[in-house]
Amino acid sequence: MNIDLPHTTTSEACNSVTAQSEELHEMLNILVDGIETLTSDEQRLANESLQIHLTLATLAEELSNVKLSIDESNGFLEGAKYNQDILNQALVSLEEKTNDSLCASYDGTFVWKITNFQEKMSKINN
Numbered sequence: 001m002n003i004d005l006p007h008t009t010t011s012e013a014c015n016s017v018t019a020q021s022e023e024l025h026e027m028l029n030i031l032v033d034g035i036e037t038l039t040s041d042e043q044r045l046a047n048e049s050l051q052i053h054l055t056l057a058t059l060a061e062e063l064s065n066v067k068l069s070i071d072e073s074n075g076f077l078e079g080a081k082y083n084q085d086i087l088n089q090a091l092v093s094l095e096e097k098t099n100d101s102l103c104a105s106y107d108g109t110f111v112w113k114i115t116n117f118q119e120k121m122s123k124i125n126n
Contacts, residue, residue: 114120
């Protein structure tokens with residue numbers, strides 16, 4: 001009888017179990033590396049998300065300040081336009097008073113200002 005046969009079968013079975021164990025070990029290493037990569041990515045994304053959240057809060061505050069500044073500028077411009085309208089009315093009134101004073105006489109007679117008198121007289125004489 002051959003006694004070596006069961007020993008060879010046991011040896012082959014051990015080699016097969018060892019090979020499967022090594023394959024499982026390699027798979028576990030791959031999975032562990034994948035988990036570490038995912039954990040690292042998760043941490044990086046959490047940090048980026050926090051940074052974006054802080055930036056968003058800052059931008060929202062700046063936007064509010066810009067809107068307030070625009071409102072203040074619009075109020076200032078409306079006031080300046082109102083003042084300009086008043087000054088324009090005062091200028092028109094002053095021009096009218098100036099024109100009226102050029103034609104008014106204090107002794108009961110009117111004085112007329114004739115522009116380009118010499119030219120007009122020469123045309124009449126010719």
